[in-house]
Amino acid sequence: MRTYLTRGLALLLMCLCGFSSPGAAENVLTIAIGSDPANIDPRFGIDANSYRVWQLTSNGLLQKDPLSNLIPDLAERWENPDNKTYIFYLKKGITFHDGTEFTAEDVKYTFETILDPELKSPRSAGLQHIKNIDILDPYTIRFTLKDVYSPFLIEMVQAIVPKTAVEQQAGKRFTEHLIGTGAFRLVEWTHDEQLVFEANPEYFEGAPKLDKIIIKIIPDDASRFLQLKEGDVDFIQNAVSPDMVAIAQESQGMQVLTDESVIIYYLGFNLEDPILKNVKVRQAIAYAIDRQALVDHLMKGQASLATGLLAPNNWAYEPEVNTYDYDLEKAKQLLDEAGYPDPDDDGPEPRFSLIYKTSTAPLRIRIGELLQEQLKKVGIKISGIEAYEWEKFYEDVKSGNVQIFSLRWVGITEPNIFHSIFHSSMAPPDGRNRGHYHNPRIDELTELGYQTINLEERKKIYSEIQKILAEDLPYIFLWYPYNIVVMDKRIKGFTLYPDGDFTSFKHVWIEE
Structure with a gap:
């Protein structure tokens, strides 16, 4: 955490004028995130880091x-x-x-x-x-x-x-700067380096207690955490490597906040791919993935296994859906039934090959590496793990230039998201059906879901939707990560939101 003396205060001290200037010390909070916001105009951006900008x-x-x-x-x-x-x-x-x-x-x-x-x-x-x-x-x-x-x-x-x-x-449209009504003004954006926000003294709820917020773009997990330990960064949310959370818990001067989230990690498919459009192939992949091992190894237990898109704390969550416990023999059987027999009886020749695409985030790359190891056991070869900068990767996903990929959804509270993700009319750029999934019954139900007012009736509709998706597997739902904040102990007034919201920074102060 950095406390800077303004030039005016320094001059006063040098002049020994015998009086102080209240509030002249500038309270600066530095946050670290993993990638640049993709589009800061709130009418167009849909990535999590752009959301964080608007929340300020x-x-x-x-x-x-x-x-x-x-x-x-x-x-x-x-x-x-x-x-x-x-x-x-x-x-x-x-x-x-x-x-x-x-x-x-x-x-x-x-x-x-x-x-x-x-x-x-x-x-x-x-x-x-x-x-x-x-x-x-x-x-x-x-x-x-x-x-x-x-x-x-x-x-x-x-x-x-x-x-x-x-x-x-x-x-x-706004591209390089943004004007809003919020507690902080965006005053500087150096792409892939940092964004600087200054307090809005005219904010309608009252001026925030912080004078400035700096958001640093630090893609590397280790570098991000090192800057936190050294005091160059004060706050990281859901961007600390699971290995480093335990270190933070033992570190003087740091505090760790943990709670349930409304975040879901998933493995996505291009359902127009000639191999992946076969539901038995997708089900076989699900059986071949040891998700508990991934959670234990990659997440260090800081997540719970997912059963669907909605987290268990959602009012529409349906727990009674088909699940895919780790079962290599079942996976092999389904691949045989799908028309992809093992060419050499558990020898080195694969049934088929796939390309896994992801961002440069180390966790996403490690997911690909472990999937590569696990799927090999049933004869599926991940012939390439291709990591790209976020913007390039995200464009490939939206354009269908992928086979399999890993992503996450953040902040899911309204189950109508099933419509924008899985309705057949919602393929990009009109919606977020990134895999080009099509099921007439899902189309019918997701429309009925938003046309229904009664909450209990809506719950029944979304129950059926979740059961169908658990059979069709347009996604393989991996895990719900815990919402984890690691921050300087002097930060006070921060509220942990289930979706990682930055809204409460307008109430935050630094206790010196």
């Missing part, structure tokens, strides 16, 4: 509390007079970082630009149900839906952008 700089009409309940943010309150109408009453006197006032015009502009087909926002899918957005007065806005869409309110956590400022940007 921006606000939505609503926000999630630490229990994932929806509570007011820019909206003072809202009404739902019928199943297709939502009226939001906005807080008054809020300004963006450039000094312009936040009004209903900015809300309307944000959502209409996301829906603009020319801008091709990947965040538009959940907003397609909007029929009209009407400004009733500068601080009141009404959304009218085309049909019943029960998860509509979760879409209102969308960060709002200022219409006037965006209109002045090339392509009508």
